Amino acid sequence: MLILTCSSKLQLLERVLRKGLPETMLVCGAVMHINRGNPAQHEVVVDSWPEFKAVLTRPRKEVVKDNRDYYANLHAAFYREEDACRTLLENKDAVDWDKAFQLQGLQDGLYQAVKVMAEARCVHTEPSFYQALLHPDAATLCQNQLRSEPLHLGTLSPSDAALVNDSWDFAGNDRSLRYLRGLIEDFPNACLRDQEGQLVAWSLSDAIGCLTHGFTLPEYRGKGCMKTVLQALARKLQAKDFALYAAVLPENQNSKNFLFSQGFHLLSLTNYAFLFTPNHLK
Numbered sequence: 001m002l003i004l005t006c007s008s009k010l011q012l013l014e015r016v017l018r019k020g021l022p023e024t025m026l027v028c029g030a031v032m033h034i035n036r037g038n039p040a041q042h043e044v045v046v047d048s049w050p051e052f053k054a055v056l057t058r059p060r061k062e063v064v065k066d067n068r069d070y071y072a073n074l075h076a077a078f079y080r081e082e083d084a085c086r087t088l089l090e091n092k093d094a095v096d097w098d099k100a101f102q103l104q105g106l107q108d109g110l111y112q113a114v115k116v117m118a119e120a121r122c123v124h125t126e127p128s129f130y131q132a133l134l135h136p137d138a139a140t141l142c143q144n145q146l147r148s149e150p151l152h153l154g155t156l157s158p159s160d161a162a163l164v165n166d167s168w169d170f171a172g173n174d175r176s177l178r179y180l181r182g183l184i185e186d187f188p189n190a191c192l193r194d195q196e197g198q199l200v201a202w203s204l205s206d207a208i209g210c211l212t213h214g215f216t217l218p219e220y221r222g223k224g225c226m227k228t229v230l231q232a233l234a235r236k237l238q239a240k241d242f243a244l245y246a247a248v249l250p251e252n253q254n255s256k257n258f259l260f261s262q263g264f265h266l267l268s269l270t271n272y273a274f275l276f277t278p279n280h281l282k
Contacts, residue, residue: 022106022243031057064099069178105272111272133246133259133264133267138238151225152194153228161180186207188205203215
């Protein structure tokens, strides 16, 4: 395995991954962030170079200080050959299975591969299966006129993380609060506030360039707030040349209907998200 640190190699990898969209969009989003200042301090691991067969993005080892924090310890994988991906994930220098971590990918073979590895290592696995949606022409969405009056369009601040944390079904703890605060500080987001400055609606993006944590307070739903927030965030991501995509649980029909109304297309790809916790850390 190799850790890519050379900027020219990382730029080349980005170009190759962009040609492979949408199958590559998770690792492509991570690599694009790395090439644009690397706010999350991630790195890229490949099985070989330049003819790679598997790519893994992960935080640098010094970034994750809490061994139980799978929120911050986010990995994304893409492979051209499944055996190469298995070999890479089994490499102790590529993945530290003694820490809690999260792994995301879009390829069906990933599920069975990591399931076998986790069972062999007595690692508890929580899999989630999301539907992936992609906007085919983000520039078109960004051309729509933003309307926010009498609300005020803006960006989230770290002090807003507590409210975002309270509204997220998979959060509600100190680690998730720290994770969300990091997203707010490091990655593009957008929000609407009322005349008193209180949050009304918001949407974040994450270390793999995915739209995430969109929410509108119940009393403001049905008034176009999320449409305005999405358009504002889309403009920020489009300015950095990111693909505009989201991952939604299959049963979340309201979110899917909203994204469909904004021009997103449902992909025939499952976004696999695994949370791994070694039994000795449970």
